[in-house]
Amino acid sequence: MLAAATAMVTIVGCSSTSSTTQTGAGTSTTPTTASSSSGGAAAGAGGTSQCGSKPGVTASGSPINLGSIVTDQPGTSFTDIAYMAQAYFNCVNANGGINGHPISYHIVTEQTNPAQIAADAKQLVQSDNVVGIVGNTSILECTINHAYWEHLGISVIDSGIAPECYSTPNSAAVNMGPRYSSDGAVQYALAQHVSKVVFDQSNVPGTGYIAAGPNALAAAAHVPVVDLTENVPISNANSVAIKEVQDAGPNGAVVLNFTPPEALIILQAAQKLGLEDRVKLWGCSTPCNTDFLAQALGPKWNNKLFVNAELTPPDSTNTPSMQLYKAILQQYGSKVSGGVGSFSQMGFTEAEIAVHALESVTGAYTVTSVNTAFKAVQGFDTGMLCQLWTYGSYPMHIPNNSDYTVTPDNGKMAQAQGCTQISSVDPQIATYRQAAGTAQLAS
Amino acid sequence: MPTWQDLQPFLVSGLALGGVYALSGVGLVVLYRATGVVYLAFGAVGAMGALIGWSMIHVGAPGWTGWLVCVLFAGVVTLGYGMLFGPALARRDPLVKAVATLGLTLTLFGAMDLLWTTGGGQSRSLTLPTDSSGFMVGQVQVNWTQVIGLAAGVVITGGTAAFLRYTKLGTAMRAMANDREITATLGVPVRRVEAAAWLGCGILAGIAGLLLADLVALDATTLTFLVISSLSAALIARLASIALTFAAALAVGLIHDLLTPIQALSNYRDMTPFVLAAAALLVISRHRVMSAGRG
Numbered sequence: 001m002l003a004a005a006t007a008m009v010t011i012v013g014c015s016s017t018s019s020t021t022q023t024g025a026g027t028s029t030t031p032t033t034a035s036s037s038s039g040g041a042a043a044g045a046g047g048t049s050q051c052g053s054k055p056g057v058t059a060s061g062s063p064i065n066l067g068s069i070v071t072d073q074p075g076t077s078f079t080d081i082a083y084m085a086q087a088y089f090n091c092v093n094a095n096g097g098i099n100g101h102p103i104s105y106h107i108v109t110e111q112t113n114p115a116q117i118a119a120d121a122k123q124l125v126q127s128d129n130v131v132g133i134v135g136n137t138s139i140l141e142c143t144i145n146h147a148y149w150e151h152l153g154i155s156v157i158d159s160g161i162a163p164e165c166y167s168t169p170n171s172a173a174v175n176m177g178p179r180y181s182s183d184g185a186v187q188y189a190l191a192q193h194v195s196k197v198v199f200d201q202s203n204v205p206g207t208g209y210i211a212a213g214p215n216a217l218a219a220a221a222h223v224p225v226v227d228l229t230e231n232v233p234i235s236n237a238n239s240v241a242i243k244e245v246q247d248a249g250p251n252g253a254v255v256l257n258f259t260p261p262e263a264l265i266i267l268q269a270a271q272k273l274g275l276e277d278r279v280k281l282w283g284c285s286t287p288c289n290t291d292f293l294a295q296a297l298g299p300k301w302n303n304k305l306f307v308n309a310e311l312t313p314p315d316s317t318n319t320p321s322m323q324l325y326k327a328i329l330q331q332y333g334s335k336v337s338g339g340v341g342s343f344s345q346m347g348f349t350e351a352e353i354a355v356h357a358l359e360s361v362t363g364a365y366t367v368t369s370v371n372t373a374f375k376a377v378q379g380f381d382t383g384m385l386c387q388l389w390t391y392g393s394y395p396m397h398i399p400n401n402s403d404y405t406v407t408p409d410n411g412k413m414a415q416a417q418g419c420t421q422i423s424s425v426d427p428q429i430a431t432y433r434q435a436a437g438t439a440q441l442a443s
Numbered sequence: 444m445p446t447w448q449d450l451q452p453f454l455v456s457g458l459a460l461g462g463v464y465a466l467s468g469v470g471l472v473v474l475y476r477a478t479g480v481v482y483l484a485f486g487a488v489g490a491m492g493a494l495i496g497w498s499m500i501h502v503g504a505p506g507w508t509g510w511l512v513c514v515l516f517a518g519v520v521t522l523g524y525g526m527l528f529g530p531a532l533a534r535r536d537p538l539v540k541a542v543a544t545l546g547l548t549l550t551l552f553g554a555m556d557l558l559w560t561t562g563g564g565q566s567r568s569l570t571l572p573t574d575s576s577g578f579m580v581g582q583v584q585v586n587w588t589q590v591i592g593l594a595a596g597v598v599i600t601g602g603t604a605a606f607l608r609y610t611k612l613g614t615a616m617r618a619m620a621n622d623r624e625i626t627a628t629l630g631v632p633v634r635r636v637e638a639a640a641w642l643g644c645g646i647l648a649g650i651a652g653l654l655l656a657d658l659v660a661l662d663a664t665t666l667t668f669l670v671i672s673s674l675s676a677a678l679i680a681r682l683a684s685i686a687l688t689f690a691a692a693l694a695v696g697l698i699h700d701l702l703t704p705i706q707a708l709s710n711y712r713d714m715t716p717f718v719l720a721a722a723a724l725l726v727i728s729r730h731r732v733m734s735a736g737r738g
Contacts, residue, residue, distance in 0.1 A: 076561075077560065077561060203710060228709075229710060230710075231710060231713050233660065233662055233664050233665035233668075234659075234660065234665070235659065235665065235669065235672075235699070235713055236456060236457075236460055236658075236659060236699065236700060236703075237659060237660060238456035238459075238460075238658065238700075239453050239456050239457070239699075239700040239703040240703070242452045242453060242456065242703070242704075243703050243704050243709070246445075246449055246452075246704065259561070260561075260566040261561055261566040261567075261660065261662050262660075263566075264566040264568060264660075265568070265659070265660040265662070268568055268570070272570075272574045272575075272586055272588070273452070273456075273584050273586065274577075274584040275584075290566070292566050292567075293566055296566060296567065296568045337560050
């Protein structure tokens with residue numbers, strides 16, 4: 001069940017801009033490499049003026065229309081990602097824009113309705129005249145629209161969830177998504193020599209696809225794995241926690257793949273029943289990587305829960321990119337309800353890559369020029385990921401395939417393990433690396 | 444198949460949950476008998492009360508004030524709804540009365556989604572001091588919140604039965620359940636009796652919201668729709684018998700949790716309240732048909 005709600009609240013955020021006439025004449029794109037973005041890892045310390053080429057000068061040229069489709073329904077909302085991208089673009093617009101052009105960002109929300117999602121894509125292209133798609137984060141969007149984007153030659157920069165976000169030629173995500181993030185969590189547990197893995201996740205479409213990665217890793221390590229699924233919202237977390245612990249045994253690991261609220265209630269139930277020490281360790285995919293969760297759990301879970309982190313831990317990092325991210329969040333991110341965290345980091349990174357690519361376009365900003373620029377991004381140091389990010393012309397894209405592991409540390413998430421490559425034992429990772437090679441680690 | 448030892452912890456958690464379902468079911472039955480309203484907003488008012496209580500505690504208020512406000516909020520909102528819409532809906536069909544409370548449910552649900560968003564990975568929890576202490580029964584850890592959950596169900600059921608039997612107000616409520624018009628004709632202050640039923644039901648919604656926020660989750664969707672389990676127990680008891688509501692609620696909680704470790708049935712355990720209610724209604728209707736046939 002994707003959402004157990006009978007009522008849905010639709011929040012439609014859309015920017016108000018007029019479209020601009022695009023001409024293909026004089027368009028050219030240069031391949032973009034390394035960390036040369038004005039807003040990227042090269043950004044210096046202090047303030048948001050670093051996010052554009054002309055600090056303090058409001059961009060006044062014809063707008064560059066970009067669009068985004070995000071899921072927003074009770075219990076599942078990814079609007080923070082698009083709102084953070086919007087914040088980044090607002091910052092760019094206030095500091096010279098892209099060669100003087102402001103970015104006009106059109107965000108549409110959907111409620112896991114396939115017809116609505118398809119219509120959203122057409123609205124963005126036909127009514128809003130967008131020339132690029134940046135910041136998509138949706139349970140179904142990649143599945144529904146990937147063929148449409150391929151037909152139009154639009155190369156999406158997104159946060160992936162559905163398998164098609166990673167297995168199709170025109171979608172490149174900044175995150176790992178549930179499968180590879182679960183891979184990372186299980187890989188960490190296996191490295192701690194657990195004798196059994198219980199992998200529990202929400203009972204939503206695609207659980208078999210997600211579980212295939214962790215199962216492959218456990219099989220390669222000759223460790224038995226038990227796959228469980230839970231209907232969400234969970235109606236009695238106590239029984240779920242008991243079942244997981246019973247199945248894992250004292251030297252086993254329980255690895256969760258849930259949204260933060262669902263993961264929290266399972267972990268808290270375990271704590272209330274005194275079960276947290278009845279297994280060797282607990283693991284979780286990226287959604288658990290929030291300070292909300294660390295605060296709610298308390299110190300009992302320090303070095304007991306290990307969470308896969310797809311992006312650089314914000315609390316313990318003080319790089320120029322991280323400073324810029326926090327400064328933009330503070331100045332322009334009033335709509336980002338979750339504040340500092342994975343979701344807003346993803347939005348920042350997607351916008352950062354898009355801006356980096358757009359700055360390389362010379363001539364008019366058309367669908368062709370913009371998406372050629374997106375595809376040309378290669379070896380870009382976002383300052384937010386373990387490794388350099390590449391789009392490229394590959395049949396599939398898993399550009400983020402190295403991760404961190406974090407653990408609660410008295411109300412914050414602290415790094416437990418540095419950058420580690422997701423194992424090629426997962427056949428999808430192996431296929432991608434065969435096509436694109438292994439990306440260099442970021443500096 | 445799990446062993447008896449494997450099942451023991453599920454027995455404890457099922458009893459605790461069943462106890463809270465029981466007190467909720469009793470609240471629903473008492474209100475229905477006094478006013479004819481199936482109160483579908485029971486879960487939503489408890490959920491919102493719990494979220495308000497959490498917000499207060501989150502900004503530094505003492506825990507007890509948050510719990511008190513939770514219970515008071517649910518009581519006041521329920522009473523307010525009853526006083527505002529009760530008279531206008533008094534002569535309407537029971538279905539209309541129930542659907543009207545669905546309107547309140549959706550209003551509260553929308554407000555909770557707006558005010559306590561889960562965007563950005565936000566998650567909340569409401570813990571009671573009784574979570575951190577408990578005792579062992581064999582190999583099973585039992586915490587005091589679970590004991591309170593079951594005890595609350597027992598006490599509320601027993602207390603309500605005694606209240607209805609031995610107090611003047613309780614007698615008036617029972618009389619209204621039989622015939623509202625005749626009761627009014629006999630000089631019983633119908634509005635006042637109804638107000639007491641609405642307030643009592645609201646307070647029980649607040650207590651249930653508080654306990655379920657701890658035992659299950661502090662989440663608007665989860666808490667709002669947990670009313671289904673209590674409603675199922677009340678329906679099994681035909682919205683009439685408090686003792687049967689209690690037994691049915693315990694059965695719903697127990698069966699739900701005992702199915703958890705059985706791999707083949709685990710993902711179907713959320714059907715428990717629906718299956719039990721449907722089976723009970725079928726048995727009841729079959730019994731009626733047979734009785735009518737004999738008559």
